[in-house]
Amino acid sequence: MAAKKRRRLGLDLGFHLQCPCCYRPGVPFCENCDPESSAERLQGLRALMKAHHLDAYFVTSQDAHASEYVCSADERRSFLTGFSGSAGSALVTAEKALLWTDSRYFLQAEKQLAGTEWVLMRQLQPGVPEFSDWALEHLKGKCVGVDPRFISAETSEDWTSKWGSSVQLKEIGTNLVDAIWTTRPEDPCNAVQVHPLNLAGETIESKLKRLREAISAEGASVILLSALDQIAWLFNLRGSDIEYNPVFFAYAAVFQNTAILFLRCLDASDGLPDEVLGHLKGASVEVRPYKQFFTEIANLLKPEEKVFLEPSSSSLALMGLVRHDLRVTGISPVEKFKACKNSVEIEALKQACKRDSLALCELFASLEAKLSLSESEQVPITEVDVDEMMKDCRRRQPSYVADSFPTISSVGSNSAVVHYQPERDSCKRLLATEMYLIDTGGQYKDGTTDVTRTMHFGCPTEEQKRIYTRVLQGHIALASAVFPEGTPGLLLDAFARGPLWKDGLEYGHGTGHGIGAYLNVHEGPAQIGGGAVPGDKILCNERRRRIFLMPIQAGFFLSDEPGCYKDGEFGVRIESDILATPAETPYKMSTRRFLKFEYLTLVPMCRKLVDVSLLSVSEQQWIDSYHARVWEELRSSLHSEAQNWLWEATRPLKA
């Protein structure tokens, strides 16, 4: 797939001449971030705004399906502003050009906006209003244009309820950025593949039946689906329209007796392969071209029919298809079904996690071998090299499709940058004197993984060991928790943070997120903890609270990833994939059954980073028995170099 590689912030750039956006050496700017072309784009956009009688125009970084990752054809905000970070929104008025983004991207945005008219609005910083508040102050009586396909119904509702009649939100059917983006890539419309029943574990008919019952129970007779992973799950199909995500562009409408799938791959071609057609026809699913969705759906809905819509994944345009009093809104039942993996998916996930673990063990064995060579024999290995070695290791595993997100491969101080992305020309070299953190995941036909290990190939300091051990204790505390089904993820977060808090340590990201079954690496609705947890603004928002308080249920497949970061020095994160599953307990003193986590990732912890003196007996036992299990399950599938490495890596802590 030809999606443009998503550019992220590299640190340690030094002072040699290179583009601030793509790090191309020898040029001050590339064509994307050239201040002159930036000015031209703004000029073009303002002319169109005038023609549409708009005082302002708002550009999101979203695609029409509220996807977390977008394809290059949907990178409108990036094209307009020159800022290529994945999160951010732009507002243009006759006098101003403002870009809102969060703290992960401040440095990158400063570099990429330098020399242009764009002003950076640093989100959540003191004195910096959110866009909707800024608009209330500066756009009273004015009209803000927006493309209703690229803003969620939830967000636009928040705005309009805050604004009342003070600011007018105007939906503009023509996208004004597309109008000036003459070089916009083609919209991807790759073929779809069947996700077979021996991996999906449930037929489309069965899924549709459950879905129809669920929406009926909510008083609706139709559901319109927009979230790409929900559609892929429901119809047991997979695609390749968006990098890292095995999804395809589509909408779906599920009625009580029929279901219609609007596929973008039908926009360009006449039909589907027989296998896909048969797969869908067997379940009485009709297919139509994606481009006809908006025009046809209006005819398909009966008058007075109640329609279920998920405001967080539905665009304002989609929501607008249904009269206000006919909408039934909430978290999509598909989102909830998808989160609870069935027994076939679970068996498949276990196999995928095992193979992914083999790949990681092979990587670490290889790295350790290379770093243990004498100085003169060593070939330098950079962060990007490790990423490529990792991909090679995965490619040797059956059913590997692609990575599930861009690998974070980070040495020393770079490992303290939570969302670090190495770039070929600026990245660091792996050294036995520094910490190394790799956060990486694979898409396999039978499952999706997301694993982080922090390693040291030399002699770690006492401080590195202490912080690593505290993170590991938090990781183990969550992994070994037992709790009544339905406990909100927020509560479980305390287990992971507790051991760090005792030392005054903390981390500013969530502890766990849902993971798909050969689907997106981040999926709802499960979540364990949020950003910087305590009493934050995050908890003052009703929607955020709904996510944090989402009950954990059996079958949820989650990451367990506490961390700790010393700015400019090193970072530690330990992440494995865990499955919520019924627990056997001596008592059952609850109306709910008790759950525990099954630990699916099989990659050793870094023994030399563990300070055994800080561990309780049960923590030490947990690590030793985990390592014994890793050795037993992986040994026979590894070549001898990796097997030797694994033998050393999984020895008992006190051996």
Add this chain to the structure above:
Amino acid sequence: MAAKKRRRLGLDLGFHLQCPCCYRPGVPFCENCDPESSAERLQGLRALMKAHHLDAYFVTSQDAHASEYVCSADERRSFLTGFSGSAGSALVTAEKALLWTDSRYFLQAEKQLAGTEWVLMRQLQPGVPEFSDWALEHLKGKCVGVDPRFISAETSEDWTSKWGSSVQLKEIGTNLVDAIWTTRPEDPCNAVQVHPLNLAGETIESKLKRLREAISAEGASVILLSALDQIAWLFNLRGSDIEYNPVFFAYAAVFQNTAILFLRCLDASDGLPDEVLGHLKGASVEVRPYKQFFTEIANLLKPEEKVFLEPSSSSLALMGLVRHDLRVTGISPVEKFKACKNSVEIEALKQACKRDSLALCELFASLEAKLSLSESEQVPITEVDVDEMMKDCRRRQPSYVADSFPTISSVGSNSAVVHYQPERDSCKRLLATEMYLIDTGGQYKDGTTDVTRTMHFGCPTEEQKRIYTRVLQGHIALASAVFPEGTPGLLLDAFARGPLWKDGLEYGHGTGHGIGAYLNVHEGPAQIGGGAVPGDKILCNERRRRIFLMPIQAGFFLSDEPGCYKDGEFGVRIESDILATPAETPYKMSTRRFLKFEYLTLVPMCRKLVDVSLLSVSEQQWIDSYHARVWEELRSSLHSEAQNWLWEATRPLKA
């Protein structure tokens, strides 16, 4: 004080003739719960309803200040229904008489309503609607009367926003229950006492200054206060109008330049003692009679003046004094100030906790001595006897005023009833073969306490030891938690429940509540966890969530009281009072400081109930070092019997 003793449910009633309400032996009903007088009351009420053109009349168990405990003159719902539990609401229509109460009181209500027209509505049970939902179904187009003084603004707003125009809520100035309650006791109007600066730690002037700043910051220039403990705290006064609570009936209005206290003790007498007058005049506080509050306040408020009101503690009548658009609502700043104990209060609380602990140690020493006598020498001791012994022990301590709530003194199966209250004629005898749980608290001039210990004076079973140990582990985990200031109480709840969950154990009550400084034993806004925590209805309510997510701050004085209850067998609860205080940590990796809990209660755990094999090394160290501290701090203040007991009780676990 002549407040009627609040009658609660006794178990093990046997089959001999006794009143189902007060357990008076030899009579089938007392005059309170006689079915005939119940019918007469309903008849009288319905006649008045007709005169007021009401289709229904709603009677709460609240007083005009939303107090948790009410005085006997305010027990209107109890008088009307014959049901004497502390929580419940009654609705009377021409055909129906319904009583809503929660699961704590189902058995009691069944007995007390038997033979009457009253129908019990079991709250939160499947198929049982809350009153507001019941009204929507059964009172469409009808008119429900309520006394606006005895319903909170928050509750009535919930109803009317749910009802829209379907059901009409009509405020009736005359109380219809009072009109038929010819024997209603006098409203208490006891004298108030000065709470001296050497205990309060902050002058009225300083408190008023902070309060004025806080309401100004919210855009209000006046605050009307109704919560009795907030008023007592703000004006450094204490009273005795409500049993167990050192408060007095009053309203307060704080303006930018003046403050007016409307005291009920002025309704009956001409003036205040010189000491109180001087105390208030020094702070420029005016006093007026309580009965003039509603008529005077309307004249005192300037037109267009914004007024701060706390909807949870303000009655509908109070809220009605201020035009809707002039109200500024939220948690009262006084509630927040009061929760953070100052250094003088903290020192005083420590002393009160220590003396209360001495009293408990003396009780346990005495119980152990009495139970260790040979069978023939033993005088039977009942649950009520222990309560009286406890009071005697407290009375020997300086500054003791009263108990802070009715003692839960419970033997064997009674200890599994969370809100058990023993009655003289039906209570159990203390035996060395059974578990014994006492949950008791004292009001001292320098502080309020709330302590629970579960004991065994013989040979506990392995199961009793296991469950006790799990509860103790939860108790220790919370007591020794370190966390960033501002962490919501809900998160900390996981620490207390975690060790129980591992065994499949759970408890259906909160883990901690705020405690006053010589004030109410339950105070807001702090709370650690709620009812049955996971994913419950409790979390679906916006207001509940606000409480559960309330950030914990330095100076919060809280209970730590996990428990576990085997129905019909035994219960375990371990409760001590803890103070949130800044922690020294090796790192400070947060924008917030880190807090820990200082443990103020000094009463040993029951050594023979601890299964040491279940403890981690650090848990065992925690208990041993706590016991060593208890011994050191209390030994010199105990007489020799209690000292010997304490020596044994505080020996190292493995000694």
